[in-house]
Amino acid sequence: MKGANYSATGNTFLVVDSREERLDDVTKHSIVIKNVGNNDGVIFVEKGFMDFYNRDGLRASFCGNGARTYAFFIHEKEGRDRISFKSMAGEIEGVVSQGIVSIRMPDPILTGSFEEEGFSGEIITVGVPHIVIEGNTEKIDWELLVPLRHLYDANVNVYSVIERGKLRIRTYERGVEAETGACGSGATSVSWIYAKRTGLRRVELKANGGWLTVAFKDGKAYLGGGVEKCSEELELLW
Numbered sequence: 001m002k003g004a005n006y007s008a009t010g011n012t013f014l015v016v017d018s019r020e021e022r023l024d025d026v027t028k029h030s031i032v033i034k035n036v037g038n039n040d041g042v043i044f045v046e047k048g049f050m051d052f053y054n055r056d057g058l059r060a061s062f063c064g065n066g067a068r069t070y071a072f073f074i075h076e077k078e079g080r081d082r083i084s085f086k087s088m089a090g091e092i093e094g095v096v097s098q099g100i101v102s103i104r105m106p107d108p109i110l111t112g113s114f115e116e117e118g119f120s121g122e123i124i125t126v127g128v129p130h131i132v133i134e135g136n137t138e139k140i141d142w143e144l145l146v147p148l149r150h151l152y153d154a155n156v157n158v159y160s161v162i163e164r165g166k167l168r169i170r171t172y173e174r175g176v177e178a179e180t181g182a183c184g185s186g187a188t189s190v191s192w193i194y195a196k197r198t199g200l201r202r203v204e205l206k207a208n209g210g211w212l213t214v215a216f217k218d219g220k221a222y223l224g225g226g227v228e229k230c231s232e233e234l235e236l237l238w
């Protein structure tokens, strides 16, 4: 079985082509542990289904940038511009156009707010759980925020406003246990909360690895940005 490394605006993945051969969960776990390297996660591309694992070897129910990468991979291999597939968070639709890969995200669900450890913010699920804090993105001491990551079993996003409609975002990801180059469901979580406050329908976000856009239409959220292949095909260790 083969794989290759991809980057979705700095969120990095090993993509395993499992379209012809489905693997059991024990084998998937072992492939992640032995092959993930410096990537944030592993995407098993099955026929019509994305199975996503964090770099710790555990499955996560969704990954926004992973879903964009799934769509890009199918576009590369099968030449399709419109790609529909299932994920553990439901049906996903993707479009590849002019170098941008966009997907319709799972519906954001606001579950509450918090005030803890001197921080306050919102708790929201967009396929996976997130907490969202508005703060100084130039000075983040993740050590102070890691207790919140565990308390809420969630990814932690800090954002600041660059100008109206343009945000800086930084995300500490569950299962990576570190800050990543970008997080698509984190960007969507932040945008949903910001859009609710400002009434804007489109938000641009500067992540460490590049720009993402989140647009809202008819109550649905759409995440867009670039994806690139970063390695040749690699033979995987089992």
Ligand SMILES: N[C@@H](CCC[C@H](N)C(=O)O)C(=O)O
Binding pocket: 011, 054, 060, 062, 063, 064, 065, 066, 128, 129, 155, 173, 174, 175, 176, 182, 183, 184, 185, 186
């Ligand atoms: N980077 C992803 C989110 C991946 C899953 C997350 N680490 C979790 O365990 O909740 C994205 O782009 O959405």
